């Protein structure tokens with residue numbers, strides 16, 4: 001994995017998540033992105049011709065490797081970690097790290113472990129019962145740049161996963177018309 005991507009994933013893992021100030025954020029361009037409750041994939045697709053997913057890593061972590069906060073959001077069990085970068089028309093726009101508890105990867109959700117280059121949101125939001133909660137936001141500094149990040153819990157068939165997303169410098173969220 002490139003140093004560039006390592007840097008961003010590390011920054012994402014060290015983010016200090018906070019409850020968003022909904023009232024303020026909802027009125028801003030950034031807020032429309034950070035508070036997106038439906039699919040981020042769909043929102044990104046609306047700003048490019050081709051959205052590509054590159055899987056940077058896919059590995060298991062033990063319950064002992066989860067933070068207290070992650071355990072409280074997901075329950076006490078080992079998880080599959082999926083790390084990706086999403087690119088719009090060849091520009092890297094978003095790094096994401098998703099924790100999927102082993103008990104989520106059961107029954108109809110077993111395929112989530114093998115998504116590959118299929119965007120997670122495309123898979124999750126094709127089900128009517130998909131929902132997102134526990135949205136938190138953070139600002140992280142990478143190589144002197146202040147970047148926006150968010151973390152949220154996705155539910156599919158009432159089974160959770162925790163999605164952290166870091167908006168990279170070229171992401172549409174930072175562009176005027178975004």
Ligand SMILES: C=C(O[C@@H]1C=C(C(=O)O)C=C[C@H]1O)C(=O)O
Nearest residue numbers: 039040041084096118119120121
């Ligand atoms: C969860 C979503 O899926 C997007 C794609 C991801 C992936 O492919 O791993 C991870 C986070 C999201 O940016 C979404 O579209 O909301």
